[in-house]
Amino acid sequence: MDARTALAPPAKSPVPGGRNLHRFANPGRFLRLSGKVLPWFSAAGLVLTLIGLGWGLFFAPADWQQGDAVRIMYVHVPFAWLASAGYVGLALCSLASLVWRHPLADLAAQEIGPVGAGATALCLATGSLWGKPMWGAWWVWDARLTSVLVLFFLYLGHVALVRAFDDPARGARAGAILALVGAVDLPIIKFSVNWWNTLHQPATITLTGAPTMYLGMLWPLFIAALGLTLGFVAVILARTRAAVMERRIRALLLAQAQREQVLPRQVGA
Amino acid sequence: MTHLTYIIAAYGLFVVVAVWFSATAWARMARARRRLAAIDPRASR
Amino acid sequence: MTRKHRRLILVLACGAGLGSAVALTLSAFRDSVAFFVSPSEIAAKAPPAGRSFRLGGLVEAGSLHRTMDGARPAATFEVTDGHATVSVHYIGILPDLFREGQGVVALGTIAPDGSFRANEVLAKHDEAYMPKEVADALKKSGHWNPAAGPPPPAATWNDMTVTGAKQAKAGG
Structure with missing residues (x-):
């Protein structure tokens, strides 16, 4: 299975959309392209994160009510966005895997899982560290916090499920179904603060109105969020590159072992 | 700064997690590249 | 119709079914998903005395009185949602964000005199951030x-x- 998917050229698709998708499915092309952009993503991510968080930590003003505890927001909010955005990526990879049998989507989904779980854990932990001094509680079971905790468990479930099968293709199939079913949690997270009474505040930055945040706080938040997003993508790209190379190593070793098994028999005959 | 312990805990946690994810991803990539080059010198680019 | 099309339609159909099932479930459990009840909801349908629940609303301007209960700080304040008001009594330390006009969520029970005895008071932050x-x-x-x-x-x-x-x- 591994050998075939790794060595065979991408399948010709009769659907135009499918063919376009498969243009990026060639593992060799993926390695070349990702190798080119990875250093740029990593460097830009690191620089922007340092600028954004340094600005937020040392130069942005304190909040009139929260005092300096508002500075926790500069890590909490980007990771809250990344937790959801990472899951959108996971669900899209799962869709590409189930419907178009995209050969890279399984590997990308497998590598998004742990990184997304890490981002969600950071979102929950930093939120808790803000909640204790501000709300007066480390944790409450309101709809926003609970739905993000569910997202964390969905990530963990996906990480465990795709690695639970001897046949990686079956694990990927099961994981893709879990990821797509779990996507129903995303609108619940987004709208929980509007649909129900929650302790968590509603969104500050919306598409419809002016952000209810002082611009001297908004800029470092945007820069930190951009930097952390680039870093998040860079880590996923690096892990997916490693996974593609590992798959190729397995395929080559398998082919080598088969040649060595076949050859002596032919000599004997 | 007010709430300094909470701020340090939050940023400290972030640095630990970020460094761990970056370092493991980089190490895994370097190891895979080395092994691939050892098996198939043609494939290493 | 190709196999890819069939698989896409199957996935979309499953998604639509699952989405509506979850939406129906959530709207059915609307009340238990809510983290707190407002003073108007209590005025409309008072919860049984002695049952613990969360009350949420804004601290009414000018209603906060801080006192001492022995060595521990105590506070009495009114919680309002603009239509109804409930008087809250709490013994303990209030969170940093607590002030008049701020949103709060208090966990406690309704006393026989109709006031609310809180065991825990949480401050709700609004979505505004300003120096x-x-x-x-x-x-x-x-x-x-x-x-x-x-x-x-x-x-x-x-x-x-x-x-x-x-x-x-x-x-x-």
């Missing part, structure tokens, strides 16, 4: 009384500079 200078300038110019309600529209203050806010305060 002290900007808040002071808004208060000084009369655009905002934090005890009376939420801040004015964000577009009127989010691009105010801290130095500009200081000047406005000094001038006004």
